[in-house]
Amino acid sequence: MGTVRSASNRLPDDAAGKAAPIGRTAVVGSGARTVRASSPLEGGARGGRSAAEVVKINDVAREAGVSAATVSRTLNGRSSVDPVLAARVREAASRLGYRPNGVARSLRRQVTDVLALIITDVSNPFFTAITRGVEDVAQSRGLSVLLCNSDEDPGKESTYLHVAEQEQVAGVILSPHRAGSDVAHLRRASIPMVVIDRPLDEPVDSVMVRSREGARAATNHLIDAGWTRPACITGPGDAWTAQERLEGYLEAVREHGELDELWVHAPFRQQGGMSGAARLLDAPDPPDALFVANAQMALGVLEEARRRGLRVGVDLGVITFDDAPWTSFVSPPMSVVAQPAYDIGAQAAQLLMERVKGTAPEAPRHLWLSTMLIVRESSRRHGPG
Amino acid sequence: MGTVRSASNRLPDDAAGKAAPIGRTAVVGSGARTVRASSPLEGGARGGRSAAEVVKINDVAREAGVSAATVSRTLNGRSSVDPVLAARVREAASRLGYRPNGVARSLRRQVTDVLALIITDVSNPFFTAITRGVEDVAQSRGLSVLLCNSDEDPGKESTYLHVAEQEQVAGVILSPHRAGSDVAHLRRASIPMVVIDRPLDEPVDSVMVRSREGARAATNHLIDAGWTRPACITGPGDAWTAQERLEGYLEAVREHGELDELWVHAPFRQQGGMSGAARLLDAPDPPDALFVANAQMALGVLEEARRRGLRVGVDLGVITFDDAPWTSFVSPPMSVVAQPAYDIGAQAAQLLMERVKGTAPEAPRHLWLSTMLIVRESSRRHGPG
DNA sequence: ATGAAAGCGCTAACAG
DNA sequence: CTGTTAGCGCTTTCAT
Numbered sequence: 001m002g003t004v005r006s007a008s009n010r011l012p013d014d015a016a017g018k019a020a021p022i023g024r025t026a027v028v029g030s031g032a033r034t035v036r037a038s039s040p041l042e043g044g045a046r047g048g049r050s051a052a053e054v055v056k057i058n059d060v061a062r063e064a065g066v067s068a069a070t071v072s073r074t075l076n077g078r079s080s081v082d083p084v085l086a087a088r089v090r091e092a093a094s095r096l097g098y099r100p101n102g103v104a105r106s107l108r109r110q111v112t113d114v115l116a117l118i119i120t121d122v123s124n125p126f127f128t129a130i131t132r133g134v135e136d137v138a139q140s141r142g143l144s145v146l147l148c149n150s151d152e153d154p155g156k157e158s159t160y161l162h163v164a165e166q167e168q169v170a171g172v173i174l175s176p177h178r179a180g181s182d183v184a185h186l187r188r189a190s191i192p193m194v195v196i197d198r199p200l201d202e203p204v205d206s207v208m209v210r211s212r213e214g215a216r217a218a219t220n221h222l223i224d225a226g227w228t229r230p231a232c233i234t235g236p237g238d239a240w241t242a243q244e245r246l247e248g249y250l251e252a253v254r255e256h257g258e259l260d261e262l263w264v265h266a267p268f269r270q271q272g273g274m275s276g277a278a279r280l281l282d283a284p285d286p287p288d289a290l291f292v293a294n295a296q297m298a299l300g301v302l303e304e305a306r307r308r309g310l311r312v313g314v315d316l317g318v319i320t321f322d323d324a325p326w327t328s329f330v331s332p333p334m335s336v337v338a339q340p341a342y343d344i345g346a347q348a349a350q351l352l353m354e355r356v357k358g359t360a361p362e363a364p365r366h367l368w369l370s371t372m373l374i375v376r377e378s379s380r381r382h383g384p385g
Numbered sequence: 386m387g388t389v390r391s392a393s394n395r396l397p398d399d400a401a402g403k404a405a406p407i408g409r410t411a412v413v414g415s416g417a418r419t420v421r422a423s424s425p426l427e428g429g430a431r432g433g434r435s436a437a438e439v440v441k442i443n444d445v446a447r448e449a450g451v452s453a454a455t456v457s458r459t460l461n462g463r464s465s466v467d468p469v470l471a472a473r474v475r476e477a478a479s480r481l482g483y484r485p486n487g488v489a490r491s492l493r494r495q496v497t498d499v500l501a502l503i504i505t506d507v508s509n510p511f512f513t514a515i516t517r518g519v520e521d522v523a524q525s526r527g528l529s530v531l532l533c534n535s536d537e538d539p540g541k542e543s544t545y546l547h548v549a550e551q552e553q554v555a556g557v558i559l560s561p562h563r564a565g566s567d568v569a570h571l572r573r574a575s576i577p578m579v580v581i582d583r584p585l586d587e588p589v590d591s592v593m594v595r596s597r598e599g600a601r602a603a604t605n606h607l608i609d610a611g612w613t614r615p616a617c618i619t620g621p622g623d624a625w626t627a628q629e630r631l632e633g634y635l636e637a638v639r640e641h642g643e644l645d646e647l648w649v650h651a652p653f654r655q656q657g658g659m660s661g662a663a664r665l666l667d668a669p670d671p672p673d674a675l676f677v678a679n680a681q682m683a684l685g686v687l688e689e690a691r692r693r694g695l696r697v698g699v700d701l702g703v704i705t706f707d708d709a710p711w712t713s714f715v716s717p718p719m720s721v722v723a724q725p726a727y728d729i730g731a732q733a734a735q736l737l738m739e740r741v742k743g744t745a746p747e748a749p750r751h752l753w754l755s756t757m758l759i760v761r762e763s764s765r766r767h768g769p770g
Numbered sequence: 771a772t773g774a775a776a777g778c779g780c781t782a783a784c785a786g
Numbered sequence: 787c788t789g790t791t792a793g794c795g796c797t798t799t800c801a802t
Contacts, residue, residue, distance in 0.1 A: 054574060056779060067789045072781055079782095082787060099570055102551025103491045104779035107794045114548060122532065123513040131507050135534060139541070144548050147507065147532035149520060156524070163499060163529050166487025167552060185484055189439060270710060302714050325508075325655060326709075329687050331716030441795060452773045457797055464798095467771060489795035492778045 055096045064092035075100065106168050114144045115171045115352065116164040117345075118157065121268065122149040124296055125324045126341050127175070130196065133345025134173060141353055143170060152177055152236075152268070165189050171352045173345075176200045178238055192355035194348045198240040205355065207348045207367045211241055211321075214337040214371030215248025215291065218319045221335070221373060222289045223256055226381040227317040231262035231287030233276035233297055239268070245293040245321060262287050266297065273300025281308065289317030289379070295324035295336070302330060312378050319379040321371075332377035340369045440481045449477035460485065491553050499529045500556045500737065501549040502730075503542065506653065507534040509681055510709045511726050512560070515581065518730025519558060526738055528555060537562055537621075537653070550574050556737045558730075561585045563623055577740035579733045583625040590740065592733045592752045596626055596706075599722040599756030600633025600676065603704045606720070606758060607674045608641055611766040612702040616647035616672030618661035618682055624653070630678040630706060647672050651682065658685025666693065674702030674764070680709035680721070687715060697763050704764040706756075717762035725754045 061068040066085055073079045074089040081089075092098075106112045117134050119127040131147060138145045146169070150157035157177050164172050165185050171192040174183070179201045186193055187202070195206040215232075222230040232249035235242030246263055253259045264279050266272035273292060277300065280287055292298045298320035302312065310316045313332045320327075323338035347367055354360035446453045451470055458464045459474040466474075477483075491497045502519050504512040516532060523530045531554070535542035542562050549557050550570050556577040559568070564586045571578055572587070580591040600617075607615040617634035620627030631648055638644045649664050651657035658677060662685065665672055677683045683705035687697065695701045698717045705712075708723035732752055739745035 057781095058779085068779090069781075069790080070788060073788085076781080080787070085788085097570075097573070099550065099574070101492075101553075101779050102548075103488055103553050104794090105551075105781075106488045107486075107492050107796090108779080108781045110794075112552075114552070122507065122516050123510060125508060128508040128513070131534065135536075144544055145534070146548075147534065149516065149530070149532065151520075159529055163487075163531075165484065166490075167497075167499070168486075168488050188482070189484075296710070299710055299714060324711075325681070325684055326711035326715065329684060329715045330711065331714070442797095443795085453795090454773060454775095454797075455771085458772085461797080465771070470772085486795050489778090490797075492780090493795080493797045495778075 054101075055098045057098070057100070060089065060093045060096055060098045063096055064088045110168060111170050112168050113142065114146055114167070114169050115173065115349075115356075116146050116148055116160070116167075116169045117173045118148040118150055118160050118164070119175045120150050120152045120157075120177060122147070122151075124268070124294070124322075126295070126322050126339060129341030130175075130345035130348075133342040133347075134349045135345075137346050137349035137353065143353075150175075150177060152239075154178070154181070157181060161186060165191060171356045173348045173352055174200075179240060192352055194352045194355070196344055196348045203364045205348075205351045205360075205365050207344050207351065207369065209339050209344065209369050209371060211244040211371070212248035212251070214321065214339070214373070215245040215293075216252045217248075217371070217373050218321075218335075218337045218379075219249045219252035219291050220255070221375060222291060222317055222319060222379055223252065223259070225289075225317060225379055227289035227379075229260065229262065229285070229287040230289040230291060230317070231264075231280050232291045232293070233264055233266060233273060233280065233301065234293040235265065235268040235272075235297075237265045242268070242293055245291075249291050260285075268294050268296060270296050270300040270303070273297030274304045275300070277301045277304040281310075288315070290319075292318065292320040295320055295322035295327065298322075298324075298327075298334060313380060313382050317379050317381060323374060328376060330378075335376045335379035336374050338372040338374055340371075343369055439486075440483045442483070442485070445474065445478045445481055445483045448481060449473045495553060496555050497553050498527065499531055499552070499554050500558065500734075500741075501531050501533055501545070501552075501554045502558045503533040503535055503545050503549070504560045505535050505537045505542075505562060507532070509653070509679070509707075511680070511707050511724060514726030515560075515730035515733075518727040518732075519734045520730075522731050522734035522738065528738075535560075535562060537624075539563070539566070542566060546571060550576060556741050558733045558737055559585075564625060577737055579737045579740070581729055581733045588749045590733075590736045590745075590750050592729050592736065592754065594724050594729065594754050594756060596629040596756070597633035597636070599706065599724070599758070600630040600678075601637045602633075602756070602758050603706075603720075603722045603764075604634045604637035604676050605640070606760060607676060607702055607704060607764055608637065608644070610674075610702060610764055612674030612764075614645065614647065614670070614672040615674040615676060615702070616649075616665050617676045617678070618649055618651060618658060618665065618686065619678040620650065620653040620657075620682075622650045627653070627678055630676075634676050645670075653679050653681060655681050655685040655688070658682030659689045660685070662686045662689040666695075673700070675704075677703065677705040680705055680707035680712065683707075683709075683712075683719065698765060698767050702764050702766060708759060713761060715763075720761045720764035721759050723757040723759055725756075728754055 057068045057071050061071045066089060070081060070085060071089050074081045074086045115138060121127055135145050148160035150160055154177050172186060173194050173196060175197045176195060179199055181200060183202060193204050195204050219230055232246055234246040250261055253261055264276045266276035290301055292301055301318060305312055305316055312318050319335040321337045323336045327334040327336050351365060442453045442456050446456045451474060455466055455470060456474050459466050459471045500523060506512055520530050533545035535545055539562050557571060558579050558581060560582045561580060564584055566585060568587060578589050580589050604615055617631055619631040635646055638646055649661045651661035675686055677686050686703060690697050690701055697703050704720040706722045708721045712719040712721050736750060
């Protein structure tokens, strides 16, 4: 697949050995812990003494000659403070390089200015587009977004759900692995949540895509284009989106009667597309066109087609879900069912913001967005030769 | 660019209006706060009373008839407890559905089991591959990874650096926007850090790629292939990787004498590649081959070439950095300089783990990984027509 | 091995 | 408007 010219990497052994975990503090001297300034003689961190000590709110208070409460009020602007004192506080804070401890604040306030977005695959452009949507609206509201990659792994998913709970994030946007994903703890901690891309067996806000409709349109298009044995390569059986896209395919096929129903399940990855295509094409009476459930799989399909010397658009019609950045550059340009990924993210963040602020109605809201069929060349039937 | 069949999305207005922020608690009744069980008469959450109340360590302690300290010790396994009591504690904890409050724990322990990975572009496959590397080793060490997308925006970067500090993450892996990115606060908070992809003007661990070497090899390859006016489309001038790749190009060009030095800077995006190519090709004496500094830009180059009716591999030679998943499927297959992205992440995580555990030497370590030239078709010179 | 008590650093009632 | 006081929920000495 190309000439390789050079290579040289190495992954070093774990130089750490099996030593017991040690705290963050560098192990320099004996076990004696650093002593914090407490005697009035210390007089605060004056001048250029670049101590590694962390400045706390009380240091600032002392330096500014006010109470910690006033420092807090000044810096948070929640209550009015005498301008003179406020100035003194700000001055002291910046002189000392004070940085509020977010953990302490969170503990006290019980919320953070952070929200978590848990997706099933960072390397899928569909999800990164969603991410952008989420980020844009979150940022406009002054919140940060922490991305968590659950990788279609229930274990990782629950770990991240746990992290979100532990860290007391303001809200969670989740693309659940399965409808049964356990979010009870989040609910119990009353952390607002919005589900995207796939449904959840819980009464929560959601933003979904009419996948089935898109799949049906894609399959119909394949048939209209003159392909006579369209098949479907969809995601794993336990993924709702995979089922829906398969359903859409089946609906279309059934509308036309006479057609065989041909489909396989495979992981939502390039490798999955490859093996799925292989299984289908190895059948006694193989399909002449493929509706593929995601762009990463589509790449695998192209790979397998190439391996077999099948010309896409001639020997094999192909259309896929997701308008990845590369779709119009492959040969031939790939027809797709585009999902409004950015909007999914933006809408979900909207809904979440409303929950966070408490301005949302109690009943869960469900948004359904539509797909868009973009016909390029891979799905058209070009005469052989 | 394709026939569009249907579309229908909408982005609802901000239904929230401009109401002041309200805490997470649903605003149901008056201002009276929920009262916590404190009277001995309450007797703990027996039976099916599914209270929305959050269970705290003291509830578990009471339920198990031990002290909070014992509960903590049991659940953290840091000190030995009587097996009988331990069993009782565990039983009580699970019966009550106790979930330790991570924020409180972090405040006390001053660390979290989470590390932050700050990258400049989630939608760049190079960075998602890095992410996988980081995740794999972090997970094997029992840590979770929070991904932060700084988007080449110094503001966002510093926000995330701030979040990382606030949340007291165990460590940070950063792909800095500029060498001058301000990480002083992290250092002051003694949060371990590893820099990837680009250097930082600070004595910290780093994992980098010999970009310049790769760029030089790519350019030399273009020249060897028979192209006579190779040009370079690199990233923004303030990005180190962009400079290095340009340098590599220049080195190669200079080695050959006689050749003009042709290059432009542009954002590391598809759009950037497009405009960069346009500028270069619009010149009086345009190049006949392009060395592109990243895969997303390369897509833009393909777009521009198509727009102008230039045949890649015939009228225009192209080679790019990064072996994105689609590179071998575009037409013609794209030659690339592959970076060991996964390894960058894995190695960085390794280094970070050692710092977190305190088993690393004090002096910063610098790892340099090599690229790999993969020659496909886009860079070969095929006779016209 | 266990419990009591002392905070981690901050914010929010509550008086003044 | 400001300071005092009381925790947020947990872990960890320090005694026992």
